[in-house]
Amino acid sequence: MKQPLIELQNISFQYDYTKVLSHLSLTINEGDFVALLGPNGSGKSTLLKIILGLLKPTTGAIHLFGEEASKFKKREWIGYVSQKANAFNGGFPATVKEVVASGLTKKLGLFKRKATNQQDLIREALQAVDMLPYLNRNIGELSGGQQQRVFIARALIAKPKMLILDEPTVGVDQENVAIFYQLMEKLNKEGMTLVLVTHDMSVVESAVTDVACLNGKIHYYGSKEGYEALTKEQISAWYSYSIEQEECV
Secondary structure: OEEEEEEEEEEEEEEEEEEEEEEEEEEEOOOEEEEEOOOOOHHHHHHHHOOOOOOOOOOOEEEEEEEEEEHHOHHHHHHEOOOHHHHOOOOOOOEEEHHHHHHHHHOOOOOOOOOOOOHHHHHHHHHOOOOOOOOEHHHHOHHHHHHHHHHHHHHHEEEEEOEEOOOOOOOOOOOHHHHHHHHHHHHHOOEEEEEEEEEEEHHOOHHHHHHHHHHHOEEEEEEHHHHHHHHHHHHHHHHOOOOOOOOEE
């Protein structure tokens, strides 16, 4: 039986008098590959912050890896690649190796002695995303898609049990988008639990196993096949505009 890694039970959240999330329940199990779909302003960023422990919900309960979130200490088990990684300053003077190594800070502690196998871990993480030949290149010399894979390696180096990616294909050309989804499929087949947070409906065409539709609350959460059986009218009603006009929600 699959272990539940994230359990959200009746979660609500509001900023002052503005309600952002309402009575949201969601369970992500070990080995899942979930696409969390929602337009701008749907509450995706707030939900991410709640999962990552940066915000506390107004109501509801959160369990991470079977433990109450407030008591959960193994935060390195949840790897995170932020949307800001896609807007990385290309002039930053760091090599690929240095960027990936910075992902060990949380695992080792800022002032602890670095692990003797650090170089092996760096190479292993870069090999996982097919970027090992760029080990000593400056991060600014790489394309947007290549930089993205380096930041995924940075998240993988701490050996997380699940990986959350926020709008991972924004600003990435179609060729590298295809490479990205191939990489995600490979990682998932190797046992990595994945959550892709996005407004791009085309993510459903990739190897995701489950889809969650968010707009203030969860309107649908289930298999990709179940999502594909929904009508465009149903989905449009959840997001208050026609998906015929915009191929992302």
